Amino acid sequence: MRNYLGETSKATIFRGKFSEPPPPGKEVVIVLGFDASYPPFTSINEAGEAEGFDIDVMKWIAKKYGWRLVFKPWDWSTIVTALENGDIDVIASGMTITPERASRKIWFSIPYYSYIHEIVVRADENRSLEEILNSGQPIAVQIGSTAEKWADKLLKEGYRFKKLCLGSYVEALEALLDERAVAYITDSAFLNPHLSKNPELKTKIKVLATLGAPETYGIATRPEDVWLREKINEALSELMNSPEWNELLKKWHLD
Amino acid sequence: MNLMISLSKYLPYIFEGSLWSLGLVLGGLGIGFVIGVMFSLIQVYGSSPLRRLISLYVWFFRGTPLIVQLFLFHWSIFPALGIKSTPLITSITVLGLRSGAYQSQIFRGAIGSIEEKQMLAAKAIGMNDWDAISSIVLPQALRIALPQISNEYSIILKDSAICFILGVMELMTRAKYTAIATGIALIPYLMAGLIYIGLTYIGTKLFDLLYLKMRIPGSVEG
Numbered sequence: 001m002r003n004y005l006g007e008t009s010k011a012t013i014f015r016g017k018f019s020e021p022p023p024p025g026k027e028v029v030i031v032l033g034f035d036a037s038y039p040p041f042t043s044i045n046e047a048g049e050a051e052g053f054d055i056d057v058m059k060w061i062a063k064k065y066g067w068r069l070v071f072k073p074w075d076w077s078t079i080v081t082a083l084e085n086g087d088i089d090v091i092a093s094g095m096t097i098t099p100e101r102a103s104r105k106i107w108f109s110i111p112y113y114s115y116i117h118e119i120v121v122r123a124d125e126n127r128s129l130e131e132i133l134n135s136g137q138p139i140a141v142q143i144g145s146t147a148e149k150w151a152d153k154l155l156k157e158g159y160r161f162k163k164l165c166l167g168s169y170v171e172a173l174e175a176l177l178d179e180r181a182v183a184y185i186t187d188s189a190f191l192n193p194h195l196s197k198n199p200e201l202k203t204k205i206k207v208l209a210t211l212g213a214p215e216t217y218g219i220a221t222r223p224e225d226v227w228l229r230e231k232i233n234e235a236l237s238e239l240m241n242s243p244e245w246n247e248l249l250k251k252w253h254l255d
Numbered sequence: 256m257n258l259m260i261s262l263s264k265y266l267p268y269i270f271e272g273s274l275w276s277l278g279l280v281l282g283g284l285g286i287g288f289v290i291g292v293m294f295s296l297i298q299v300y301g302s303s304p305l306r307r308l309i310s311l312y313v314w315f316f317r318g319t320p321l322i323v324q325l326f327l328f329h330w331s332i333f334p335a336l337g338i339k340s341t342p343l344i345t346s347i348t349v350l351g352l353r354s355g356a357y358q359s360q361i362f363r364g365a366i367g368s369i370e371e372k373q374m375l376a377a378k379a380i381g382m383n384d385w386d387a388i389s390s391i392v393l394p395q396a397l398r399i400a401l402p403q404i405s406n407e408y409s410i411i412l413k414d415s416a417i418c419f420i421l422g423v424m425e426l427m428t429r430a431k432y433t434a435i436a437t438g439i440a441l442i443p444y445l446m447a448g449l450i451y452i453g454l455t456y457i458g459t460k461l462f463d464l465l466y467l468k469m470r471i472p473g474s475v476e477g
Contacts, residue, residue, distance in 0.1 A: 033422075037435040046264035048271065055463045073432065074422040078326075085330050087342065087422070095430040198438060 016224030017089065028067040030228070032058050033088030036073040037168035040193040040252040041094035044073065053252040054092040055113065058219075060244070061235040064086035073167055077144045083222060090228070091220040094189060097148045101220070108218030109232045112240060113254070115189035117150050117211040122176060122204060125183075131210045132183050138164035140181035147172075147185040150211050170194075177204060189217070193253035205217075262442060265433040269443065272429035273450050278427060279346055279415040279453045280458075284408055286351025291358025292397075296388065298359065299366050309359065316356035321417045324349050329421055342421035350418070354411055361407065365400040366392060398469050405462030426450060 021027055034042040034050060042052040053155040062069045072088050082088050084105055095101075097108045119139075121132065132139075133154060141147040143165040147158075151163045164181050166172045169190045176184040195202055219236070221229045239245055249255040294309045301309070316324070329345040340348070369392055377387035419428035430447035434440045 036432045039436060043436045044268070045436065046261075046268065048268040048429075072422055073424065073428070076418050078420060081326075081330060085334065087329075167431065168435050170438065171440065174440050230376070 016222055016226075017086065018221075018225040018228035020227050028065065029070060030058075030062065030067050031070045031072050031087070031089045033072050033074045033079055033082055033091045034093035035076040035079065035168075037076070037170065038094050038190070038195070039170075040254065041189070042092075053113075053248060053254055054217075054219075055096060056248055056251070057236070057239065058090070058092045060248075061232060064235050064238075065231060076142075080220075083220060086222075089221070090232070091223070094217050095220050096215050097218040098146065098149075098215075104223075106220040107223045108220055109229060110236055111155055111216030111218050113189060113235055114214045115183060115187045115217070115218040116214045117147060117187050117189060119208045119211060120173075120176065120184045120186055120191065120205050121182065121208045122179075123206050124188060124205070125208070132208065135161040135182055135187055136160050136162065137182040138162040138175075138180065139183045139185060140164045140166055140175040141185045142166060142169045142172050144217065145169070147187065150185050173205075177201075183208065185211070187215075189254070196253040262433070262437050262439055265437065265443070266446075269408075269426070269429045269433055269446055270432045272424060272426035272447075272452070273454060275343075275423060275425040276412065276415050278343075279350055279418055279423065280412050282410065283346035283350025283411050283415070284356050284404075286348070287354025287358045287407070288359070288404075290352065290355025294355065295366060295396075296357035296361030296393075298363050300384070300388065303317065313356045313359060316353045317360075321349070321353060321414055322420055324353060325418065325421055328406065341371050342418070342423050344421050344451050346415075346418035346421060349409060350415060353414075354407060355391050357407055358404065361394055361400050361403045364401075365396040368399060369395050395471070398466075398471060401462060403464070408462065410456065412454055413451065 018028075018030075018078070031056075032050075032081070034052075034054065036044045036050070038052075039136060040052055041054045042050065045051045050073070055071070058069060061067075074082050074088060076093075077092070079088070079091055079168060083091055091106070094113075095108075102108055119129065119132070120126075125132070127135070139151060139161045141151045141163060147169075148163070148165060151161075155161070156162065162181075164175060165171075166175055169186055172181070172184050172186070175181040191207075219232055221232070246255065292430050296314070298309050323339045325345065328349050329340060329342065333340045333345065373391055375386055376385075382391070415425055416427035418425055419431075426447050433443040435442070450466040
């Protein structure tokens, strides 16, 4: 088994599925795990196919190397375990690079997108941030997300509110609109494109404050899959330095 | 109105989910039936250590949540046994093992409701134990148990929604993804609810028909 420092995992570190380049002529099949409830990064279209910014990025990378991608929607709460156990090979799903995640179970690619956390309230809210955080009322977050981490952190700092965990950012936003929650912690990566897709929401909610410093998304791989990570990094930097990158951002309202 | 149009495009996607749900249910119910019949016979006629083993099995599968069993099998038991399972296979297996625990108790009750005299009578005319069980007790017990198996079907149908935690794209997961992609929360879930009601209705009706066809007038009714 692995310990927190990854010491005993050294023996296995070079024996992953994608540790080394595959023999020439062998088709590389990558199972891409994603949370289909995180538009515009990852969602499902009418035909039941994966779509979104991260999906396009992975498709671009796969095309460059001639890999075959298998799209596997997976519940966010168990997606890291699924990666560890080989149900999926990479997670490209707006996953924030956190020290906690990066230190053991998963190793990230270079960052490809940055965002900041925000506390959002209904437009007619006139209490201050302090008042909201000490109201004892529910604040909605997506379970297992970095927004939930923020809620935990604020609760630890001594603020008094109830954390309302929901299945997705969209459901958490619904809770705010339905008045089941007084506020909603989200990130600009979800909120900004969501607002440009649903402009009528702009009059209903407002950003009360931002939390902390900007954070970044990375593509997650198993620690031992060194070759795969190198290939992804190489392709990501090429894509990010090409004009196609801005077109992709524009396509998904992320610019 | 635009929202409704974009939602209607997702209809085939949601409907396709009911095939997956049905696959989970029929697989689970079938495996559960085989296990249920075997284990109920052991519990009624088997030796004491075997009976205790089955009790332990039933205790575990009735006592733990489905979600725990799914994780345990997919990420601990199967890998430890060296079995590379897909989420669908794990889900059907676990639903089957779990339903087997419940069905064994259904059949045990049904066997218990058949008068012991019948067993004695069968032996008196020269049948051995197995003949008496397979041609006298079981045919009656299965008929008596049918209404409760129909109940088990409608329970496992809704339980199967939990398999989305392993990425099985059944009905509820599709409803969820549709709700998120379209931004309409209520209607996709309502549609899923209607499909579940429909599947429950059709399934239990089929069991009713089977029961009417198979029942023995005047015998013990379950």
